[in-house]
Amino acid sequence: MWQYMVRRLLLMIPTLFIISVVSFVLIQLPPGDFVTSYAVSLASSGEDVDEAMLESLRRRYGLDQPWYVQYGKWITRVLQGDFGMSFDWNRPVRDLIGQRILLTMVVSICSMLFAWVVSLIIGIYSAVKKYSVFDYVFTFIGFLGLSVPNFMLALVLMYVSLRYLGTGAGGLFSAEYVDAPWSPGRVIDLLKHLWIPVIIVGTAGTASLIRVMRANLLDELNKPYLETARAKGLKAKRAILKYPVRVALNPLISQFAFVFPGIVSGEIIVSVVLGLPTTGPLFLRSLQSQDMFLAGSFVL
Helix, strand or coil: CHHHHHHHHHHHHHHHHHHHHHHHHHHHCCCCCHHHHHHHHHHHCCCCCCHHHHHHHHHHHCCCCCHHHHHHHHHHHHHCCCCCECCCCCCEHHHHHHHHHHHHHHHHHHHHHHHHHHHHHHHHHHHHCCCCHHHHHHHHHHHHHHHCCHHHHHHHHHHHHHHHHCCCCCCCCCHHHCCCCCCHHHHHHHHHHHHHHHHHHHHHHHHHHHHHHHHHHHHHHCCHHHHHHHHCCCCHHHHHHHCHHHHHHHHHHHCHHHHHHHHHHHHHHHHHHHCCCCHHHHHHHHHHCCCHHHHHHHHC
C-alpha cells in the first residue's frame, strides 16, 4: 500500500512538469505578447504608442528572450514558492491569487455539496419509484439543467433575485460589505448572495450524478441480501438506506474526481456573468492580456 502511494506521488512530479510546460507554451501561442496587448489598449484609448517604450518594456519583463528561457526563470521561481510578478497588475501573482482563492473554494465546494445532496435525494427516489411520473419529471429536470447554458441560467436567476426577492443581482456581497473586514454581518450577507452561483454551477454536475446514483441503486435493489433484510423484519425504507444506498455510494464518490474540475472550470463563466470576486474573471483577464506568469500559475 505504501509503495503504491509513494509511486503515485512520484508520478506527480513529471506530470506537473509536463503540465507546466504545455500551459506555458499554449499561453504564448497567440501572436504577440503582453506588450502587444498593452499597445493595442493604448491605441484604442487614443494615446500615442512609442516603439522605444514598448521595446524597453519587453526587456524589462524579459519578453525579448526565447520562451524556454522565460519558462526556466518562471519554473525556478515557482519551485521556490515565488510565482513571479503580474505584468498587468504589477503585483506578485501569489498575492493576487491568494485574495480570491478563498471565495473561489467556497463557491466551488458549496456547489459540489449542492450537486451531491440533490443528486443523492433524486437518485434514490428515482430508483425506488422506477418509471413513475416523478421519475420521468426529475430525469427531465436533471437533463434540462445539464443542457441549459450556465450563463443563461445566471441571467434568469439574477432577474428573479432582483425582481422578486429584492436581493442585489451579481456579486457575492452588498455594496457596504465589498471591502469590509470579515464579521458575522458580512458572512450573513455572503450567504444571501451565495445561493445564486451555487445553484448555477451545481446544476452542471447534478444530472450526471443523478444517473449514476439511480443506475447503481437499481442494481443493488435486486440483490438477495435486501430480501433477507426485509424477511428479518427490517422496514423497507430503513433496509434500503442501510444497505443498498451505502453500496451505491461508492461509485458516486469516485465521480468526484471527474465532476469537481468541471465545476471549478464552469465557475469561470458564471463569475464573469455575475461579477463575482473570484479567480475566474482574473484568470480570463490574464489570458486576454497574455499575462503569462499569472495565467500560467492559474493553469498549473
